[in-house]
Amino acid sequence: MTIxxxxxxxxxxxxxxxxxxxxxxxxxxxxxxxxxxxxxxRKGELVTLLGRNGxxxxxxxxxxxxxxxxxxxxxxxxxRETLNTPAHHIARLGVGYCPEERGIFASLNVEENLxxxxxxRSGGMSLDDIxxxxxxxxxxxxxxxxxxSGGEQQMLAMARILRTGADLLLLDEITEGxxxxxxxxxxxxxxKLKARGMTVVLVEQNFRFAAPLADRHYVMEHGRIIDEISxxxxxxxxxxxxxxxxx
Amino acid sequence: MTxxxxxxxxxxxxxxxxxxxxxxxxxxLSLGLAVIFGLLKVINFAHGAQYMLGAFAALLGLxxxxxxxxxxxxxxxxxxxxxxxxxxxxxxxxxxxxxHLYGLLLTFGLALIFEGTLVNLFGVSGSxxxxxxxxxxxxxxxxxxxxxxxxxxxxxxLAVCLFTWFMIERTRLGAYLRAGxxxxxxxxxxxxxVPLLVTLTYGFGVALxxxxxxxxxxxxxxxxxxxxxLLIVVFAVVVIGGMGSILGAILTGLAMGLIEGxxxxxxxxxxxxxxxxxxxxxxxxxxxxxxxxxx
Numbered sequence: 001m002t003i004x005x006x007x008x009x010x011x012x013x014x015x016x017x018x019x020x021x022x023x024x025x026x027x028x029x030x031x032x033x034x035x036x037x038x039x040x041x042r043k044g045e046l047v048t049l050l051g052r053n054g055x056x057x058x059x060x061x062x063x064x065x066x067x068x069x070x071x072x073x074x075x076x077x078x079x080r081e082t083l084n085t086p087a088h089h090i091a092r093l094g095v096g097y098c099p100e101e102r103g104i105f106a107s108l109n110v111e112e113n114l115x116x117x118x119x120x121r122s123g124g125m126s127l128d129d130i131x132x133x134x135x136x137x138x139x140x141x142x143x144x145x146x147x148x149s150g151g152e153q154q155m156l157a158m159a160r161i162l163r164t165g166a167d168l169l170l171l172d173e174i175t176e177g178x179x180x181x182x183x184x185x186x187x188x189x190x191x192k193l194k195a196r197g198m199t200v201v202l203v204e205q206n207f208r209f210a211a212p213l214a215d216r217h218y219v220m221e222h223g224r225i226i227d228e229i230s231x232x233x234x235x236x237x238x239x240x241x242x243x244x245x246x247x
Numbered sequence: 248m249t250x251x252x253x254x255x256x257x258x259x260x261x262x263x264x265x266x267x268x269x270x271x272x273x274x275x276l277s278l279g280l281a282v283i284f285g286l287l288k289v290i291n292f293a294h295g296a297q298y299m300l301g302a303f304a305a306l307l308g309l310x311x312x313x314x315x316x317x318x319x320x321x322x323x324x325x326x327x328x329x330x331x332x333x334x335x336x337x338x339x340x341x342x343x344x345x346x347h348l349y350g351l352l353l354t355f356g357l358a359l360i361f362e363g364t365l366v367n368l369f370g371v372s373g374s375x376x377x378x379x380x381x382x383x384x385x386x387x388x389x390x391x392x393x394x395x396x397x398x399x400x401x402x403x404x405l406a407v408c409l410f411t412w413f414m415i416e417r418t419r420l421g422a423y424l425r426a427g428x429x430x431x432x433x434x435x436x437x438x439x440x441v442p443l444l445v446t447l448t449y450g451f452g453v454a455l456x457x458x459x460x461x462x463x464x465x466x467x468x469x470x471x472x473x474x475x476x477l478l479i480v481v482f483a484v485v486v487i488g489g490m491g492s493i494l495g496a497i498l499t500g501l502a503m504g505l506i507e508g509x510x511x512x513x514x515x516x517x518x519x520x521x522x523x524x525x526x527x528x529x530x531x532x533x534x535x536x537x538x539x540x541x542x
Binding site for chain 2: 065067087088089090091092097099103105106107108112115116117118120161164
């Protein structure tokens with residue numbers, strides 16, 4: 001058991017741990033992608049994984065979901081070790097996953113896509129709540145999922161995991177390729193989710209989008225976490241971060 | 248006597264009906280193949296053997312257990328479907344992570360084993376299964392004689408096809424199946440037990456084949472090779488309709504039966520090849536099949 005290090009005085013630092021990843025290695029076939037990833041996320045926190053393409057951020061999320069070929073180390077979700085948990089049991093621990101490619105199903109309409117992920121916990125948003133948060137989806141609820149615009153598909157990919165009662169959201173590159181006005185709308189959604197007490201791990205390329213939302217940032221390189229920056233430290237370390245991320 | 252293009256109307260309607268009934272079997276069998284292929288990506292070469300097992304189980308059940316036709320219609324698909332579940336759990340699952348061609352080879356081997364075993368036990372000459380009493384006789388429609396059993400086959404096959412279509416396209420379980428067909432890994436990340444879904448899907452596809460086998464027992468000779476000759480045509484039907492389309496499989500099956508029937512009237516020599524000619528044309532013009540989605 002690792003003893004939690006004292007952190008800056010943010011509220012989240014006293015909350016219990018929702019996710020702790022320790023010495024995580026992950027493989028696709030013979031390719032060794034993650035080389036000992038360590039980080040933790042507390043309940044109600046919004047944490048980002050920053051890094052260049054190929055740093056292993058997407059693989060980290062996929063490894064947590066048990067969607068890689070092989071993994072070792074430790075992944076504790078809500079106090080439960082999940083390294084040997086079958087993939088379809090991970091969601092039931094209250095984890096909602098929004099993949100980079102969005103994963104909208106073409107053979108299902110918008111509402112079927114929304115209703116698809118099984119409920120994993122009570123306390124999820126109702127369909128009405130979701131349509132109130134994403135009015136566009138209500139208007140297009142009978143269209144095939146992939147007929148939506150990129151932004152609407154992203155909204156749909158996020159919306160459908162809010163219904164399930166998941167309280168730990170793993171969001172992969174949700175702003176990628178979207179117009180600024182949609183990115184802004186997604187930011188507002190994240191603020192609302194945080195207000196509801198959700199825990200979020202955000203893999204993000206768009207640092208300007210992530211900076212004002214996050215409590216802490218982890219920087220990844222070559223399949224490892226190389227740095228951790230709290231929101232309070234961010235202004236003084238921005239230069240350094242830009243250099244690391246190459247933005 | 249009324250004729251059309253010099254063909255007596257009765258002959259024409261008779262062949263069309265025969266074609267439609269063949270088409271109903273094509274539809275049932277290609278539907279099962281399409282459902283299995285959709286989720287497992289395995290071309291189930293044992294499908295014909297599983298259809299034959301259905302017919303044989305009905306025949307042996309009647310002979311040794313006194314299992315009557317109506318019970319057989321219910322019990323045989325369950326039993327053969329359970330065999331399918333066993334095949335998936337014990338064999339197909341072990342090779343699902345490698346090239347799906349191995350699944351094809353495995354099911355082809357299984358088909359040979361099933362056929363060979365039954366040939367050894369019962370020989371190749373077929374036996375006949377009596378038409379159930381309630382469905383004996385027929386109606387005189389004025390322009391032709393319609394045997395009751397054949398009418399029943401058409402109704403039962405279409406009802407099962409429509410039921411399957413409804414289950415897949417209109418229910419939550421069906422939505423899981425469609426989504427699992429597109430992206431099984433993501434479905435699993437959502438908490439859906441995809442391995443179980445795969446097992447049940449294979450079992451269901453096999454049960455459909457067995458159901459077709461029981462339906463077929465009273466009209467076709469029940470022999471160990473009855474499935475393999477049919478399966479080749481069914482594969483052509485699936486290629487024409489497009490792999491993985493449910494409605495496409497049903498409509499194409501019926502249409503191909505009709506085309507075959509018509510050909511028998513106007514140019515009997517081509518009746519056995521016409522479906523393959525259609526297949527070649529479709530492959531040239533629309534490689535994904537009539538109802539298939541462009542890859």
